[in-house]
Amino acid sequence: MSSAATTPGRRPLTLLIAAPRGFCAGVDRAITIVERAIAKYGVPVYVRHEIVHNKYVVEGLKAKGAIFVEELDEVPDDRPVVFSAHGVPKVVPQRAAERSLTFLDATCPLVSKVHRQAERQIEAGRHIAFIGHKGHPEVIGTFGQVPPGTMTLIESVEDAEAFIPPSDGNGLSFLTQTTLSVDDTADIAAVLQRRFPDIVAPKGEDICYATSNRQAAVKAIAGRAQAMLVIGAPNSSNSLRLVEVAERDGARAMLVQRAADISFEWLEGVDVLGLTAGASAPEILVREVVDALAARFDVVEEEIMTAVETVAFKLPRDLDAA
Structure with missing residues (x-):
């Protein structure tokens, strides 16, 4: 990554940016399902619960014609509904089928x-x-x-x-x-x-690859950084865990949803800052935060790569060509 030119009077800041960070394959798939559903069925398309826990993403999909609801009975009989990436109880698709609703399951x-x-x-x-x-x-x-x-x-x-x-x-x-x-x-x-020595453990790791990878990247940074910014929503479990991991490994950490949430007083005395994003946070918000920091500091960016992610999930068959 490039570094900003030195500007007289501005304090230098080394910015350690975690990789991997941001969107995982499940989040990317869920967002694409909503976008493809809008393209196929027209607007509005209903989504039960936030498709992923990120306000920026949700607002972007609202602008494209998605309507977010909490319960299935808020969905009209003649419109499709998407179930969020977090999954739903069995009774939800059962009730949708009883009503003959068109529904799409975006569960990771x-x-x-x-x-x-x-x-x-x-x-x-x-x-x-x-x-x-x-x-x-x-x-x-x-x-x-x-x-x-x-x-x-x-x-x-x-x-x-x-x-x-x-x-x-x-x-x-x-x-x-x-x-x-x-x-x-x-x-x-x-x-x-x-x-309980006879308890049966999961076959394979239940914690998803993206959660594990993002936590490992934070651990690789936290030992060098005095502080860490985590981009994510306050109701995002994986983002909150990144804050905890950073703090446990010696860096004070702050969760921000986007650049406007940064407390620059909190960054007083910080010369090396870590930056990561939860699995529901798009890369555009990472760049927004970097730009906000570069407006105040002489930022030198360094990407810390700990894994390369190549996972991709298939879309529902009837949306492949939408």
């Missing part, structure tokens, strides 16, 4: 994989300890794949220590939300495996 395939694992564990007669955050749409969607009472939410090491499984003699398994802290989740899983 990696979240769908967790849904299928949950179904298989219940079919095998196991109770599931689900590691995740209460109230997150992905957690609500995953709990909605299985009968009530067959899954218990575990949010912390303390929850794992206190967990008492049902006394029905059935086996145990655990699964996780895809956007958690890799380290925190490992700690919780270790407690469950210590307490």
Whole structure:
């Protein structure tokens, strides 16, 4: 990356930019599904819940003709509806089918994989300890794949220590939300495996590749940076985890949705600043933040590459040619 020319009177700032950062394959697929649906069906296209947790993205899709709602009964009978990347309980597509609605499922395939694992564990007669955050749409969607009472939410090491499984003699398994802290989740899983040696672990890593990669990139920067800016929404689980990872590794961190949210007083005395973006934040917001910093400092950019992502997910068949 290029560096800005030195300007007399402006303080130098080394900017360490994480790579990978920003959009993941699941987010890119979900946004494309909404755009293709608008192209195919015309406006408006309804979207149940925010398609991804990013205000800039949501507002951009609204401008193109998407209408965001929280419940299916807000969708007219004659318009299509898209389900968000976070996934929905089984009852939602069932109700859409009962109403003969045209619906498109933008659930991230990696979240769908967790849904299928949950179904298989219940079919095998196991109770599931689900590691995740209460109230997150992905957690609500995953709990909605299985009968009530067959899954218990575990949010912390303390929850794992206190967990008492049902006394029905059935086996145990655990699964996780895809956007958690890799380290925190490992700690919780270790407690469950210590307490219940026969507990069945997920087949493969539930935490998605993008979440893991972005956290690893932050770790590579945090040891060098005095502070870290994370671009993301306050309701974005993976973005909040990036803040936590940076702080744990020694850099104070701030979550910003875009450049206007930067507190320049907070940057007083910072000579080396890290910058990353959560999986729902577009690259245009990264460049906006860089430009805002360059307007005040003599910025020297350095990209810290820790992984190259080549993952891509297929679109629903009926949208391929839209």
